[in-house]
Amino acid sequence: MNIIDNSTIKINIDGVEFSAKKGSKIIEIADEVGIYIPRFCYHKKLSVAANCRMCLVEIEKSPKLVAACATPVMDGMKIFTNTDKVIDAQRAVMEFLLINHPLDCPICDQGGECELQDLAVGYGCASSRFIEEKRAFEDYDLGPLVATDVTRCILCSRCVRFCAEIAGTEDLGIINRGSNSRIFTFLQQHLQSEISGNVIDLCPVGALTAKPSRFKFRPWELVQNSFISCHDCIGSNLYVHVFRDKIIRIVPKKNDTLNESWISDRDRFSYEGLHDKNDRLNYPMIKKNGKFENVSWNEALNYSAEKLNEIKKTYGPEKIGTVGSSSSTLEELYTLQKLMRTLGSNNIDHRIKQLDFTNQHDFPKFPGANINLDEIENINTVLIIGSDITKEQPIIALKLRKIINNGGQVFTLNPVNFPFTMRITDKIITNPKYFPEILLEILENVRVSSNNENKTINKYKNLTEAFIRSEKSLILLGSYVTTSIDYTKILALSIELTKLTDSKLGILTDGANTAGAWIAGFIPHRIPGMSMSYENEGLNALEMFKAKLHAYILFGIEIEYDCLYANNAINALKNADFVLSFSSFKSKYLLDTADVILPIASSYEISGTFVNISGLPQSFNAVIPHEYEVKQGWVAINDLARKLKQPGFGYNSIEEILKEIKIITDIRSKITWNSINTESLNSEILNEFTLLPTISPYSTDPLVRRALSLQKTYIKNETSIRLNSSTYKKLKTNSNLLVIKNIEKENINKYVMLIDNEIADDTMIIDSKDTIDNTEFMLQCDKLNFEQS
Known part of the structure; x- marks a missing residue:
């Protein structure tokens, strides 16, 4: 029996027949088959505005031209994109758009990659018939990230639709009428969104440009390199644009699985930190008579090896500990933990923003999400616990907005009524010490409802019913959970709730590579690929600083900002016999506590691999060279290991390290959340x-x-x-x-x-x-x- 697919139809574009999905717009099908139709207002990720009229096409038997972006295809439709009628209309639209547009292309940052420039050449006239005075607008301040030149605006409304539909802030709008129409902020305030920089990419002209890089480059002078976000657990794909070995801007690289066409402002503008010449470390340093002096790498490594061997011999290797950054690469963390374990110490950790380490052996291969990031938008019901997710994880927040727009529900359990950029179904605002108690009540509600017990549910009824009815549900744990003294308890109860409701669970971890740190064995209770017996496990980060070890190795962290228990940590470092720090930047407490500082390459200067919260590994190459005496982190660790005469450190490339890791363990992993024993967990609630x-x-x-x-x-x-x-x-x-x-x-x-x-x-x-x-x-x-x- 033949099955007729009613979702596919036949259309004809410029004399060629194509199959098309029923309901698709003409411009979408044209893009799929490689037929270009000019446009300004259309964007695949935004709603249809159809206000620029540049995409007009002719349809057989239609008396008028139609907008390709707004017209759905129909079976048998014949479309013409290059008839005389279409070309005349496109030329007329271009002429009207250029009437008031300033001729300042030589000084415009958009010059050379401007859509208006390109279409003016391809579809416009060589001269203008307009002899009257052009209208001009006063520019307004959108904040430190986005520069405006309102006179250049062609009112495509992409930025307005982005703010309203994607960011959820409605910062921008169109005011006035006719030739006085312009884009404006209604309250005359700065852009409030954590993803506001995307309006720069959306703007087809030079009306909105990047303020930090304004007037510093021409687009054809830039070298484009692919990179991975180094600031959150998503692993957003980026293009880094380099001018004369310096990063000049960062834009999104399309990846519908992760960040789609957007990136956060944090990813877009963080490169400015590389320009901080005051704090940047360029040479190895040793503290002599209370002051740091620049020395050679050979002297710094020899001195460090001598001190570490001395402490190991005098006090034992268990008196040495290392703490690293969750944003370091998989290769760096693996190499450093390998060095520590060959020295005989398992005091290795990256969890310096964590207070509760109970039941850590019950954790899966890494704390993360048992759901792919592109599947989140298909979820029906979400419970966010302890997170201002719009600020912490703006890309995840975009996916949650899609859930709301698709008719789903989002619930929150938080210590603050955060101003989310999405409509929240129900908010539970309470002190974090009551989170476990509330989760227990929700669990009991679900059990009662699932067993059809004749019992009335009074509290959290909407949330309970939503999770029971939902075919696809998700629980997300944020930073107010992972930094809580009840972290394990909240996690254990969340796992039980997911099992009762067949839900997914995700922990929004800090840093770019928390999953990679666990996989690399940069934790005290596991080596790469396997667990360790209880008697052999080392001290966690909090225990290391409380134990006041004799030697500490710090990698890529600023203890006063990155550590949740900075007081204990700094006191321990000050009292230690030897502190070695691998760092890209100097800071007050680094200079106060360290004995040797080894300068390592910063983000964008390193090659390596990050693993995101769904277990996706992504490798990348350095996009700019490091300067002076700076070395890549894995190279510095490798050199130190050789000075310590440890075997197994003959690496000549980062690819050799990654190959060794892959032999030991699978770095592309999915996780399963198993139940955590809650009997040993403290259930006392303090009245504080x-x-x-x-x-x-x-x-x-x-x-x-x-x-x-x-x-x-x-x-x-x-x-x-x-x-x-x-x-x-x-x-x-x-x-x-x-x-x-x-x-x-x-x-x-x-x-x-x-x-x-x-x-x-x-x-x-x-x-x-x-x-x-x-x-x-x-x-x-x-x-x-x-x-x-």
């Missing part, structure tokens, strides 16, 4: 205040922290602690200053207390660039100090 640090998207790593334009978007005028009015009353004080000791025990930080009723009861959110002792998350009221301002 909870202090939570602000999770800034622009403080994730040393490079981002030095990207000046990004930092200008999040400048705080004062160091403050935000709390709601109910919590303030419980403090029983008339003061507006809260005093907390900072890293230096003899000093204090004073925080202005601001009332913010979007914050949960008994919860305080700290906004500060200073480091506090974050192990003291729980604050006793009788231990707080106040002052009058």
